[in-house]
Amino acid sequence: MRRFLLAGVVVALVAAAPASAQTVPSSMASLGDSITRATDVCCWYGDHPAQSWSTGGGVLDGIRSHYERLRALDPAIAGRNYNDARAGARMRDAPAQAQAAVAQGAGYVTILMGANDVCRTSRSAMTSAADFRTQFTQTMDILATGLPAGSHVFVSSIPNVYRLWQVLHVNPVARLVWAAAGICQSLLAETNTEADRQAVLAREVELNGALADVCAQYTMCRFDGGAIFDYPFASDQVSRLDYFHPNLAGQSVLASVTWQHSWWGGA
Numbered sequence: 001m002r003r004f005l006l007a008g009v010v011v012a013l014v015a016a017a018p019a020s021a022q023t024v025p026s027s028m029a030s031l032g033d034s035i036t037r038a039t040d041v042c043c044w045y046g047d048h049p050a051q052s053w054s055t056g057g058g059v060l061d062g063i064r065s066h067y068e069r070l071r072a073l074d075p076a077i078a079g080r081n082y083n084d085a086r087a088g089a090r091m092r093d094a095p096a097q098a099q100a101a102v103a104q105g106a107g108y109v110t111i112l113m114g115a116n117d118v119c120r121t122s123r124s125a126m127t128s129a130a131d132f133r134t135q136f137t138q139t140m141d142i143l144a145t146g147l148p149a150g151s152h153v154f155v156s157s158i159p160n161v162y163r164l165w166q167v168l169h170v171n172p173v174a175r176l177v178w179a180a181a182g183i184c185q186s187l188l189a190e191t192n193t194e195a196d197r198q199a200v201l202a203r204e205v206e207l208n209g210a211l212a213d214v215c216a217q218y219t220m221c222r223f224d225g226g227a228i229f230d231y232p233f234a235s236d237q238v239s240r241l242d243y244f245h246p247n248l249a250g251q252s253v254l255a256s257v258t259w260q261h262s263w264w265g266g267a
Contacts, residue, residue, distance in 0.1 A: 025107030
């Protein structure tokens, strides 16, 4: 009887153990767009994946990425951080990125996708909520059927693009860069009315709702509950190269806030 009681205690302790003690992955991959590629994050134009909030491993950059935090929990993940995101990607590109993550045997996948689905040349070019939902479902199906058993997926909400306009539209340099580079004209064009901008915001809310709904259908998936969309980022967290992407401080906040809502947020 004593043997059975001890066995029961061991089982109970294992069941109660935090995820960080049981399921720290030995590899990870990130799906997404230029935000996850850390485009224009600092100093010169282009992608800087070492400074990515998700899989970045750069030193002395002030960013504690998910990869770096997981490596601190278990060094077995070292060198197995795959950034499959691509600048300019939309949700229609996510299934192909998911296939890459499957081929890499990732035990953990982060997804931050959708900014380019609302940031288009015009509002009529934005991705519909129905298409976005279908494309994300395809992505999750690929991950659910192809990743190793016990894998985890974390999905970030889309950052609030309307807030970008709120915090920077008073900056004449930002407005000049947005116009000259044609950045997110569906929202940031000078000719837009407030009603136009609210229409883009409404579509983004729909897309974030689709992320939440679809993710909830998979036990391996965890959504951030809208934490990134709700985060009140400031102008000094935005790149001065393009006045659109997160800078080093922005990537650091992105890493911190998403980590709090990840599978190992308590670790």
